[in-house]
Amino acid sequence: QEANSVALVLGSSGSPFYQAMQCGAQARAKELGLTLTVSAADQFAADAQIPVVNAVTASAPKVAAIVPTDMQALIPPMRELAGRGTQVITVDQTISDPSILKTQVLTDNKAGGGMAADALAALIGKKGKVLVITQPPGSLAQDAREAGFAETLKAKYPDIEYLGPQYQSNDPQRAAEIITSTLSAHPDLAGVFSTNDQGAIGAITGLRQAGAVGKVKMVAYDAASAEVAALKNGELQGLIAQSPSQQGAVAMDIAAKLIAGEAVEPVTMAEIVAIGADQPELADKYEYVAGCM
Amino acid sequence: MSTPLLEATGIRRTFGHVQALKGADFRVMPGEIVALIGDNGAGKSTLVKILSGADKPDEGTLRVEGREVSFTSPLDAQECGIATVYQDLALAPDLTPADNLFLGRELTRSGFLGKLGFLDRRTMQRQAVEQFSKLGVQLKSQRVAIASLSGGQQQSVAIARAAMWASKLVILDEPTAALGVVQTQRVLDLCRRVRDAGTSVVLISHNMPQVLEVADRVHVLRLGQTVADLRAADATVADLVREMTSGQAKELAA
Amino acid sequence: MSTPLLEATGIRRTFGHVQALKGADFRVMPGEIVALIGDNGAGKSTLVKILSGADKPDEGTLRVEGREVSFTSPLDAQECGIATVYQDLALAPDLTPADNLFLGRELTRSGFLGKLGFLDRRTMQRQAVEQFSKLGVQLKSQRVAIASLSGGQQQSVAIARAAMWASKLVILDEPTAALGVVQTQRVLDLCRRVRDAGTSVVLISHNMPQVLEVADRVHVLRLGQTVADLRAADATVADLVREMTSGQAKELAA
């Protein structure tokens, strides 16, 4: 394999977040003269991702940047990868045994959930009923966001009544149903937090359908185009955004350093920003675009 | 008079609005060939299914050798020594003729492997070939699925099957309907041979000369009810037709 | 001699290792009843499917009224005025008798709705009832799925269907196999009536007396080949059996 070959394994194919990460990585890899191959399984799940990691291992790149879909299940294949001479780093997510890693580019999803709680609390005057729309359990990042949100509410906002999470498997249709049904049961619903973009699209639709836009405050994770537009239109009032393209670029910087034999920081924290309704330019900056596709 | 081998009394069976059997009676004595005749839709096949445990009557009693029985599955009838060729044959179309012959009564190997249920395909195959040639069944290949055989060939397989397993009573629901002349003759011969060996036969057929040729007794169903029970030696084709259709005779003439 | 209505020459058809037809010839003249006979597996049904466009021969030519034709689908045969009752009936089991009668030739309403393909169920139902009663088909309910009818009833529906649509030739593959005495007689009458009205009939049957009773000419297939073509008036049952089985006569006697 070429001396500057780098592999990037995304969490799943076809999600705006990872598309943006891919574009960021590809742009930087070109600048740095790295040969980048991007791969991904079609679902965000360990059993789907491991064969991809195995195949990457077989192609023996110099550096592999991986978004592990499970902190434990990915350890053995990644250890194998490292053991066969590839320098391994994690991006976005990580594994519970960092000893085999050169470095981690981390997002603190729990903190992000907490930021969402703060933002939503501020929007609803620190009281009222709130609902979370998230993925069915088992998806690390989503679980952490919900947990961070719930813990922050419990610790800081005693007057907010948390109705608990409802689940949608990347299904905006289902998210819309949940919102409209919840409004039937709780017409006084004050706020909604969606832990990803598909949930947010569905939730906004549900609010629109119910004529509750603006009345029910909404904060959502990610900055997909639809979410940014909704923020600017006042359909949701806050976004918790990451910068996937920057994470991709950072990963390539680290890869170049590793190939050159330079030292790297053990952990790089990726930034998370809370974007308010009054910060449209910030939203534009963080919008998940995949200009390279 | 000795006890009947199989006796059914007051059998009723209704499907939705259709009363297929409205209190039919039926009786087979040991060692006789009984023909069961009747117009299309008279309820013959329905009665056959009930006698074979493949269907349950809504009302009525069954007796085997005087003992009242209730067949909850075809297995119960099989255990009483009854084997049946159904009008719709009831073969597994994807299996070979030999597999069909042994369906539900597969031969297993001797010894430990047999205990584990391992099939003895070799013996099954050999016995199948014997049985088929005994009946004059001609199959161009033993290894094809039944579905690709001609109608008559399929019927022959079904008959071979019933003949092989009946110990007391064979029921044949229009067995010769699709058979050639030679094969038909063989089936009638088979009926006689089986009877002479002490096994009773119930034969359903729309071919009246055939019925009179082979049967000892003729049992007539009309609109789900028993209307006559004649000694074949005393009856003519005209008698049988009259019994089956009586009331409709004029319509027929028209 | 006039041109045959339908003529097939040198028809071959092979399934895997099985040669169902090895150069069979066949001919129907206008306005005659031809019986097609042969042992089980002789290739009769295969030939019928080829004559009806339901199957394609590997080799051989078909001529309708002297014109060479190649049936690529049953529709082509239908357009030549040929209608067939297949041995396996070819009915849609979930549809009603009336729906089956009109399958592929549904009546649509008059006017604009008809252009849109709206069905005229009322007329279809009425005509079906007429057609069935003409043939003496007795159905306890017109509205049930065909699947729940008795074997004979299903066969009657298939025959009614073919009789209704044939304009030049009706092919009947063992039409009376499952029929009662009355219904069988009606089908034979139907054959004659149809013939007298100028439509030819091909009748397949294993019932030799029946064949001689109704047919003008008898065509014998053996092992996929044409072996004889007799005038019915000159033949006896023994002749027919000999032709069908020749070479096996001794075996039969054994």
Added chain:
Amino acid sequence: MSNDLAIAPVESTEDRLLRLVAGGWIFLLLLALVAIFLVLKPAQFGSGYNVQQLFINAAILLVLAVGQTYVVITSGIDLSVGSVLVFASVVSAKLMLFLSGAGGTTYGTTAAGWDIIAIGTVAALLVGAAWGAFNGILIAVTKIPPLIVTLGTMGMALGGAQILSGGVDVRAMPELLVTQVGSGRILGIPALVVIATVTVIIAGIVLHMTRFGMHVFAVGSNAEASRRSGIPTMARLIQVYAISGLMAGIAAVMSNARFSTTTINGHAMDNLATISAVVLGGTSLFGGVGSVFGTVVGVFIPIILLNGFVILGIPPFWQTVAMGAVLILAVWIDQLKRRLRKRG
């Protein structure tokens, strides 16, 4: 006997109604569910608001499920509906965005007029029907099992949509489409519900009252018999899958209008949802039997269940369990009642 025929020579309207309501008992179950929720939470469940939401939520799935009904009646199955929806919505949205000039008054929308929307709509329908016809051709001509064909095109259409869109939902929709169709009303009824209702009614009439519909049943009941009867079975199969694709195209436009964005990752479950609705509605997976009315009932059952469960506050995990149980129960009751009726 022959007077039996005389008694009921022509199917009465009542009979036809009964036959139409093939999923009759499921309908009763639906009513029972509604009754239970009404008794438990009358104010919330029975409110005009809630009822309207139920209909809007059902609209897109209804359109998909009706297409699936046609397919299942031919004893086929269409796993690709969700992916075809996604593909059609991406094509349509991209095309409309390309043709649009200025932005709309809100963000994420364009000022495209009805002409452009019409073009986008036609494109979605054509693309959907084309995928469907592709399915149909493979199934009818090459005789590959429908499950395999549509599993294959499910991947191909989704992959294709991702390639076209770069995996990122299309940025902007025509504002008119979103406001007039997605959230708009016609005579006070939500436009999405109107579209779905019209589609369902037309599909029902075609299936149950026309020659084409009769052929669909015939092909599903016995394809070989239909072929021998002169029905162009291949053409019918291709048309049926094309209809299913067309429905996915209609649903794509509705989805674009409703969510005001493409939802590339959002339709993975549409195939199982529609198939279970069709089967709940009494259509046999073995073909030959079925009704559009039954499917409509089958679509509403899970939607009403979810709604009722959320209103009653049943925890989400239990919802999954209960939904599965009700599905089985519903079909079971249906089977029992049918058997009873048959025994008479």
Added chain:
Amino acid sequence: MSNDLAIAPVESTEDRLLRLVAGGWIFLLLLALVAIFLVLKPAQFGSGYNVQQLFINAAILLVLAVGQTYVVITSGIDLSVGSVLVFASVVSAKLMLFLSGAGGTTYGTTAAGWDIIAIGTVAALLVGAAWGAFNGILIAVTKIPPLIVTLGTMGMALGGAQILSGGVDVRAMPELLVTQVGSGRILGIPALVVIATVTVIIAGIVLHMTRFGMHVFAVGSNAEASRRSGIPTMARLIQVYAISGLMAGIAAVMSNARFSTTTINGHAMDNLATISAVVLGGTSLFGGVGSVFGTVVGVFIPIILLNGFVILGIPPFWQTVAMGAVLILAVWIDQLKRRLRKRG
């Protein structure tokens, strides 16, 4: 004619082999795929490491797909395999965790011995078989279509797993299980591969050589005829679904060992993956025809494709498209060849 019988009275070994390799042409396609990848990337694709990984990746799916083969041959379908796997793995993991004392030497493992692992394994198998039997009973006794029953239990088992685990993966597995079974080797062969091979061979022998297997084919070919022949069709159906559940139980233990965690949000696609493997392998969805060997080939095709695509660096979206296309192509080639052979 009767000498025809004399010529081939008993099936020759060669014939039987041919029948066993029902998916024969698919096998050639598999070889062709392997050859192409080998030519393009010999060093990477053909490396011992890669070949081994292919087998390990196939192991769990193989076990599931073999159970699915039984089900499909009875003309059924089991959509619940993935969910039952998840349920069984949660039960097994929870039980082992409960019985374990100290933690293991590596992070997230316990020091549980073989006794506890045995208990956990038995629990997984029992729980899996129980779900399967539940499916089977509903299908055999109540005659609800398998698609509906298993769609229902799919939801119920997944919901149940979420309730049991509180939605949090059980991450503490016995260290022995992970090191000895998950990454261990027996005679140099990965333990997971050994388990899968043994399971597949036993399942193949039972299906093709025993009376039970014959009954499975018979029930799928014509259930009514089987019943009338005295085959206990209900019992057989229940057993077949129980076997599929049991296989999911075995796969659950393998999954726990391999991933050293339960994978609640995984396995959503296992049902479609196994069904397509079964059909790729030449088993008819209409029942009565099929082979375990074909299924094995059917499992490897997508796994090898994915592996080859990643090694070749084909972008993910194109992989999705290509995978769908190959699936259709594979079955198509098979159909063509079969038809040729039939005409032969």
